[in-house]
Amino acid sequence: MFQDIGELMVLFWRTVRSLPLVWRQRRKVADQLFEIGNASLLMACILSLFIGGVVTLQVGPIMAERGLGNYIGRMVGIAMSKELGPVMMAILIAGRIGSAMAAEIGSMQVYQEIDALRTMNIDPVHYLVLPRLVAIAVALPILVLFSILVGWTGGALVAVFNQQIGISSATYFGDLQGYVEFTDLANGLFKGLVFAIVIGIISCHQGFQTIGGPRGIGRSVTKAVVNSIVMILLLDYLITRSLMLLD
């Protein structure tokens, strides 16, 4: 385990050091960005709409019953910005994109494509990890922002149309706008960025670790997704705690 952590840190450091080369890899970054957007946007939209809606559905009637219906906007606003948006998007991306990264690099490892790169003096970190990490680090915060906005809308739809809550959209968004600050959004975007780096590095590292044939690739994909999700949840707690201390 400690060896894995050490290797992850080294891989991250080597990727950071190769950042000046990112312009040369811009085509691959663009391809990866398209891949991430194409694979995740619709899913992110559905997921966020329903999460915002379900949170409102669960808590809204209780709040309305106690005369707190006018405060549902801030509750959904904060929950989506600080927690649900970044965490749910990170889990979605770990499942869809992290798994693809581990499978692709794992397959290249198994079929000696990475050895071939090394024999041509092409650093696999520059060629494979850098574009993927940059793309996911750009895409995930954007997806988080998108998720937050769609989640708020989902909450609004339930708050307006559910008879047990029945508040106007002006009341919902007025409360949300009055309470949620830019720092709350920044908080979510920061989490998104950290989770993106974690998913990218864990998935690429797991790909490089692949041994054996198709079964080895399958094992790497599973480990990449599981390890990413565990780290996302662990880091979510630690970041939340740290940011609370800063508030």
Add this chain to the structure above:
Amino acid sequence: MPEGRGVAVNVRDLRRKLGGREVLRGLSFSVKPGEIFVVMGPSGSGKSVLLKHLIGLERPDAGDIELNGRSLSEPDTLKSVRVAMVFQSGALLNSLSVAENVGLYLTEHRLRPRAEIRRIVSEKLDLLGLAGEEKRFPSELSGGMKKRVAIARALVIEPELILYDEPTSELDPLMAAVISEQIVQLRERIGVTSIVVSHDRGLAFSIADRMGLLHQGEFLIVGTPDEVRACSDSMAQKFLNA
């Protein structure tokens, strides 16, 4: 042997253990510039592991490899010598087209303008009978074509040392003959040093200047094809006459 830009390879007492088993047991041999040296032996005798050591993909537990007198353990040795390897599977990047695979080295190191890279790629593909295949992907190629694309990719590097891992495995006899011809022609044209790992006796005896017969991580004999044929070692005879 033609004058050219081949490098001298000197391997001294190379040892390597993998999974508790000693795969290389003190191998020593040398290859002269421009020579075709074939390492022959049955499966599992350590041939591919030896190649990986020669190109720096594996590090030995003991012993040393020198290219033109410089130890491979020195960090810049591999950068000072242009080495190419043709993998057994071809190891073409599946996400790239044939042309992109062949031009990868030049593109990634930005050694030539794009138009010139296209010209060089076409020239190499032409040389290997692959003209017009530029836009196809590795998944659309036969085993023999993949091998030839891999050789074209190696040629683009303009290597001083070229390593072939089982270049004729999984090929029909006709294609195997084409590949062996390419290996010899390449040496004749640019004087590259070639180390070929194979268990194909036909290929080995037809192209080798010298050869080594590897068995359980040790050379049973190193010499010219005639010397190897005349070797009295029972294990060597068993392999040669099987």
